[in-house]
Amino acid sequence: MRFEPVVPKPGPKRNLPSRRFAVIGAVGLVLLGILFFRLWSLQIVTGDKYLAEANQNRTREIRVPAPRGSILDREGHVLVDNRTSMALQLDPIEIPTSVAERRSLYSRIGKVLGHDADWVRHKVQETKKNDPPGSPVTLEQDTPDDIVYYLQEHQAQFPEVQVNRIFVRKYPQGLLAAHVLGSVGEVTAEDLAKNPDKDLGAGDTLGKTGIEQTYDDQLRGEPGDTRLQVDSTGRIVSQLPSTLPKPGDSVRLTIDRQVQEAGEASLQSIGLPGAFVALDVNNGQVLGIGSNPTFDPSIFTHPLTQKQVDDLYDEDLGAPLFDRAIGGQYAVGSTFKPFTALAALDGGYITPSTVVNDTGSITIADQEFDNAGKQAHGPVDLQRALEVSSDVYFYRLGADMNGSRQLQNWAGDFGFGTATGIDIPGETDGLVPSPKWLNEAHAQEPKYYDPWVIGQNIQLAIGQGYFQASPLQLAVAYAALGNGGKVLKPELMLQTEDAAGRVLGENEPVVENTIPIDPADRSVVMAGLHDAAQSPEGTSYKVFGGFPIKVAGKTGTAERTGEADQAWYAVLAPYPNPEIAVVVTVEQGGFGADTAAPVALQVLQAYFHKKAEAVSGSSGSVE
């Protein structure tokens, strides 16, 4: 042993250093062994797991929104497309959990945007409340350039804030067809729950109403994924292979811009709430459809103020958001008479030559029913009764058909009482009253409903009483009259196209029901309607008398309790083989020929003017 302790006695035993050396060495070896074992375990045994975690760590996947497809009119004019907007967004992952840090972040961001911390907090909470987890908080859209530049220059101070380019809907035609087009909005948690089969993600844009909703699958496109390599502060280091967004397809509508413009402009010029519908009689395509008052669809591209929301629903302002053309529930007045006539002819209650002496009023079951202003039309046959709109004649038919379901069946066959199935949401069924329905309603709510009496059928014969229909339903019914009995599903979508304009799919006409109308019956009714529009004693002669194209049109003046009469006009043109059906209604518009017919005239002028141009290739006028 070479070890020589300096303290020989009574120092440690001679072998002490060796023993203690062994202890320290053993402890050291054990410690090193633990490290080696742990290192081996982490790197060799579970290395792959950590590698995956590390890879996850450094990449951030950003959903890149796909530009939404355009909505076009039938000739390809753009009704809706996109513009890009710089949106200031807060990544929810980056929002600190500590209250103090969050507060400081909110006030720092708020300061840049000219707001206080509460404003930012409110935005964050709104998003949290409505949107699915992980949705970016959009603090400001259309951020001014100076703020964008400021944030980009000071990115290090605002790692939580991103300036993202987003797509916002743009409406080059202004208010045109606002009710049809509908609006888009950010996906909410509710949307996600409702559409589990759609590939929706937080922050996506979804069609909420109108065409945007119905054809959302076509319009939306597929978002891409940008995978970014980021450092621990979230700063982007580089971009990794990504999938590009696939732009949405375009939807070409059946809407004809000129027809639509004419209808909207003339309705608006009257200044009363109303609606118009123009249908292609032969295939159900909607050439124009509008509701007045209307709204600017672009307001939905920004967060709405409470006042804006209130105004959209305000009854005093005419509830601009309400689409009267498909959602209105109205008595249609005398425009219903052709269907009463067809039912009566079919049921053998009358023949075309049956004459009724119209003395201006009629008393049935001790109740007197009057013509408008008790005007007497003298002896009238069916054609004449339609021309002058003799109520007495049709009261008679209503009374005769009471007790059978003839009138109800024919109304139902023409589509009344059932939603038409048009490809935008918001439709109503309307109502064709029957004894069964009213008696059941009476049984349930005797206070509000009296039992069925013959008067109900008499009212129904002239489109009054409990009868309710939307302008669209009336247009579909007239189209069926015009085409000889095919009840068509009205369609707004003509075809879908990809971004390059290739047609992807076309909408085929759908015949919901074919009514066996006797051609002779139909021609009598059509003749009556033609006389009503264009023979000197016709109810709308003063409007259509000078129109160069032969039409078949019927006025309607529906009584509404507590309000002025509602004006209606339904017209088929050209007579006798019509292509287009136009229905117009003006709430509180009075006599149908006064307010509704002129709008229908404008629509027909626009339609035929365009057709003449197309045929002659010149600007030849049909007026």
Add this chain to the structure above:
Amino acid sequence: MESSRLPRREPNSGFGLLEKVGLAGMDGWLAFSALGLLACSLFTLYEASGTSIAGAPQEYVQRQALYGLVGIIGMIAVSRIDYSRFRELRVGIYTFLCASIFAVFAFGVAARGSTNQLELPFFTFQPAELGKLLLIIALAGFVIDGARRGSEIQRTIRILCLGLLPTGLVLLQDLGTSLVFAAITIAIMVAAGVRWSHLAAIGAVLAVFVAVVLVALPAAGMPVLKEYQQERLTSFLSPSSDIGDAGYQQNQAKVGIGAGGTTGRGDQATQSRFGFVPERHTDFIFAVVAERYGFVGAALVLSLFALLFWRALRLMTLSKNFYGTLVAAGIAAAIIFQVFVNVGMNLGIMPITGIPLPLMSYGGSAIISTFLMIGVLQSIHIESRAAERGPWID
């Protein structure tokens, strides 16, 4: 153990080169392990910290190289001194140790939550780093000095108290370093032959003390440790997902190490490159090595430490006197304890204590002080050979 005491069979320590450059008598393997670790440190810093300081990408490497150079010169200088002289200076050294630590209270500057640095004209100095060496040589001296005075239990208590005074002073500034001080004290006591029963009693008291400080007092509303200290010590038990939180950072280091796999990710080492691994040039440099160079690289570093430890430990038995044995034990323990705590922290099995990895972590005080320790070990080696040669050669 017999095989480790073979001085006669390797008179040149295997490195004739050292003799030629006037470094005769040095332990070549010891020098090799220390210089190898410094080289690993420089290489890792060179490859991994390029983006840490804007405008001066190699700032860390250059400064670390400078510290290393100063350290090597210091090591050579110290190795030329007979370490036994330190024993005579024990009171002065001990006084300087306590005073320098105390000076930090008066003039210290804060860094990373701890106030443990002194601002000197050319650089900030952490007295506690040098203090590790000073404690070893002073405490070993007191052990020898007091070996004949008092009963066994008195001797035990005396050593303990002498060790605990600077340990306590450091505890007030920097928890991690005070743990190293405590480890040194215990290691020297073990080497000095303090009875196991005494050591067991000390261990029991220590366990109670830790329990009280970490659990009982905070629970009673009297936290002894600062909040960040408490959080660091306990967070490794429950890694959290909160960025900026100690547990999160430690977990990120662990993920980086695991992701390194067998051969490492090189420049794909995203955990350390993109800042997920915190303090990647200092406390977590091991995680950088492990992620970049994998098990191969990390094991190499650990092996160099194992070599260093073995060579230090070996000097316990080679030393010409018992003082050298105690000093070697203290240095071996100080280094292996720091390695274990630091690497353990990187691997997620030890709490975050801010103990640097010797010879690897960036930092002048630690690098230079560790090289001085190596210098003392070299001195023990040189002296042991001289003493050995004496009877036969002279």
